[in-house]
Amino acid sequence: MTENGRPRTLFEKVWHAHTVREQSDDTPAVLYIDLHLVHEVTSPQAFSMLRERGLAVRRPDQTIGTMDHSTPTTPRNDLGVIPIADAMAALQLDTFSRNCRDFGIPMYALGDEHQGIVHVIGPEKGLTQPGMTIVCGDSHTSTHGAFGALAFGIGTSEVGHVLATQTLLQNKPRTMAINVDGRLGDGVTAKDIILAIIARIGIGGGTGKVFEYRGEAIRSLSMEGRMTVCNMSIEGGARAGMVAPDDTTFEYMRGRRHAPSGAEWDAALAHWRSLPSDPGATFDQEITLRADELIPMITYGTNPGMGMPIDGAVPAPADEPDVNKKIALDKALDYMDLSPGQQLLGKAIDVVFIGSCTNSRITDLRQAARFMDGRKVADSVRMMVVPGSQQVKMQAESEGLHEIFRAAGAEWREAGCSMCIAMNGDQLRPGQYAVSTSNRNFEGRQGKGGRTFLASPLTAAASAVAGAVADPRVMLAN
């Protein structure tokens, strides 16, 4: 698997295999894109550009659309239709339907049994495969790296480039190995791993880099867990994060709608097995964390790097030597209305959101449901559970998870991005506190004036029951 005897990383193999033109002093590399995912929010201006220039979509057969960001998640009406109350959202969704139809792109519309968050449906349909290049006009495209694909978010101009040419101009990123050794303790999850990584390296720590997550703790994760980790690579500043494909990956892939079958499966498998980084391959940077030292994590501030172990205390701006960081922390604590030294455990909350492309897959919902079974959401808390796709929703319902959530007093919604981005009416009110399984705690992200604590589905469920930030390990032990 080495080239000229030089051991190569997973990233280098995938990059090399997709280079249409090498990078030079004057031009970035030109990369071929195997799969392009499109959604309603970041595509309309790209389709307009195609129309203005009289261009076609070069490979509609390598492009797929879904509606997710601005779709309502309210229950269906008597006709089985999910009503869209917001006129602008309706126009955007309508425009998207027309664009996909006019340009021949297959698309899952609101209400379709395959519709869902773009980063949930790609893997679920077997579209996401090891060794591929995958892009989408969405920064959490890094999610698909869990399969050993090189997957990253692009802007709308670049969406246009890929639609028209199936290629992208890219400067080669540097590599960073993130080793997570040892095993996770009970009540500690993939989400806690990635929140700990970001707290350690900071939200700009991965700028210009591609992460490769390695080590025993990563190998032991389910595909869903690996997706949770890769999903938040962008919160560490990296455009892409990758995990080498292994038997866990292949088991997940087998039999999925777009996965290869028969002789093609065997050929694909041989290719996939050649992808992991060669022994002795070197990275530009390497860090190591110990999984057995991790406990559930939570954020206290207004970016995902402002995170700490759940039993920790909010840091004091006065202790921050860097003046810019001090200002940022001051501003964050002011927005969050928290004081230095304050513990978050026991802090009363108003909303719990379980969902988003980080934590809305079936294993996330199973974890949360198992926890909620026989427990009740505190009276002061509104808990929303939003499955990542219609398929996840159906699976969960076939297992009776929705009954558990409802019996506990939680809302069970239709699939979509929902309160992760608060474009569709699902949002916090000013001043409210939420424990959320999503990926961003920026000011106003979940609704203007809303305050977000990012955490795992287990921590979110425990907090819903307690009515306050809670450590799930305590309740799990009882």
Place this chain on the structure above:
Amino acid sequence: MEKLRHISGSIVGLPVNDIDTDQIIPARFLKVTDKAGLGKAAFCDWRYLEDGETPNPDFILNQPDYAGASVLVAGNNFGCGSSREHAPWALLGAGFKAVISTDFADIFRNNALKNGLLPIVVDRDTQQQLFSLAEEAPGTEVSVDVEAQALTLPDGRRVNFPLDGFSKYCLLHGVDQLGYLLALDGDVRAFEASNPQRVKTTV
């Protein structure tokens, strides 16, 4: 895209680290299907009071001293977060031609360059000097020579900044990058002929 060779304009400072794209333009403004009119949404939740309409007099961009500023000086790691190209569209719509910081998030930088909004990376000291100048002497002007990759401060000091050759060429000549990719059709065909299609979405 229009040619971008020189920029000169007054500076305004936002000395906040990690300004994310949700601050540059909140998600509720992303329901548009074109690029026009996003300028008024730039920094919306900082710029307006609770009602979303009354300008917040405390916010720097609303102060008359800084009206017409076209060069934004920002804290470290500007533009982190989502891939929304609405962020540079909104900044351009609000009259900015360049943003100066110590570093930019990758996707934001790409998006900005594709729209003729120049991301200028400077060292910490220059950034701090610009913050002070902006605060103490509103209306301070800087000039930028794209070809020379140089930012000239009011005291005449020239600071060079990095800019990849390809983006620079595109800015100077007002060409967009799609034209370059379209011209490589032959290479793409050759690539497709020698590599298997990995997945088919239309089955």
